[in-house]
Amino acid sequence: MSDALSYADCRLCPRACGVDRHTAAGLCGETETARVAWSGLHFGEEPPISAAEGSGTVFFCGCNLGCIFCQNRGISRPHSQGRVFSETELAALFLRLQAAGAENVNLVTGTPHAPLIIAALKRAKAGGLTIPVVWNSSGYETLETIAALNAVVDIYLADFKTADRKSAQQLFNAADYPKTAAAAIRAMCLAKPPLFADFYNDRLKLFHPLMKQGVIVRHLALPGAAADSQTVIDRYERDFRPLGAVFSLLTDYLPFSELPPPLNRRLSPSEETILKENLIQKGWDDCFFQESEECAVDWTPDFTRREPFPAGFSKAVF
Numbered sequence: 001m002s003d004a005l006s007y008a009d010c011r012l013c014p015r016a017c018g019v020d021r022h023t024a025a026g027l028c029g030e031t032e033t034a035r036v037a038w039s040g041l042h043f044g045e046e047p048p049i050s051a052a053e054g055s056g057t058v059f060f061c062g063c064n065l066g067c068i069f070c071q072n073r074g075i076s077r078p079h080s081q082g083r084v085f086s087e088t089e090l091a092a093l094f095l096r097l098q099a100a101g102a103e104n105v106n107l108v109t110g111t112p113h114a115p116l117i118i119a120a121l122k123r124a125k126a127g128g129l130t131i132p133v134v135w136n137s138s139g140y141e142t143l144e145t146i147a148a149l150n151a152v153v154d155i156y157l158a159d160f161k162t163a164d165r166k167s168a169q170q171l172f173n174a175a176d177y178p179k180t181a182a183a184a185i186r187a188m189c190l191a192k193p194p195l196f197a198d199f200y201n202d203r204l205k206l207f208h209p210l211m212k213q214g215v216i217v218r219h220l221a222l223p224g225a226a227a228d229s230q231t232v233i234d235r236y237e238r239d240f241r242p243l244g245a246v247f248s249l250l251t252d253y254l255p256f257s258e259l260p261p262p263l264n265r266r267l268s269p270s271e272e273t274i275l276k277e278n279l280i281q282k283g284w285d286d287c288f289f290q291e292s293e294e295c296a297v298d299w300t301p302d303f304t305r306r307e308p309f310p311a312g313f314s315k316a317v318f
């Protein structure tokens, strides 16, 4: 286990529950036992971390943020189903993903299990893990957890979900999110300046820059919140882009029926167009957004299936 982080009096994330996770679950719904909902090669991640061979993705159960619109709600809510992994088993899984050709190990929502994951990564690295490690996070992190992760993580894929305190309170009961996530992403940028290596993609017959180290700031645009999304883009430009972070705009938000308006609808064509046009006008070569045909695909993963993503976009490795 990581020396700096502890499950006792848990303060692994900004919720700072203070519960003893050896005997109880915190607000994230998780005890000290780490459960994995799915692992395998994922071909639909951001281009800098997902080329021909796929990103070696591990989805952990539970979540310390708990967005009301969660696209992974099948595994993020308390009591969701997953297979328990020990430190040794996790390390072996990381090595199996590497052996399967993964371009990186991509750890999704690992924050509640950071001590175990750090220990497993150290064990895997001692056993031959050489591919980059991606920490795929809501952005709701403490500086202490980031400091401990820096020893084993190469790439941070961090959400910056909203820059608005009121929205953060309504969406995930965390009014401090904009300030806390911004501080965490800044710490990530300072720790991991960008480093790319050209990878030759045989299928596409072209070189593809793969990230070996760095930060990707990701933002899922929500319906009725174009002004907030624009503020997020402005904050990226002001605070994170000068530090080398790249930007990813997701416009494929999928609602579910229980949500209140405007979260019960998709982005309107005009909301999507305005945000994309703004990015295009910036002329940045270090930002990504989805084409309209990609947004038409239902990306909501179904973790009850062996392959939870649309056909051809995942290959399970357990």
Ligand code: SF4
Residues within 6 Å of the ligand: 010, 011, 012, 013, 014, 015, 016, 017, 018, 019, 021, 025, 026, 027, 028, 029, 030, 064, 111, 112
């Ligand atoms: S990781 Fe879970 S238990 Fe720990 S502080 Fe965050 S929400 Fe609470």
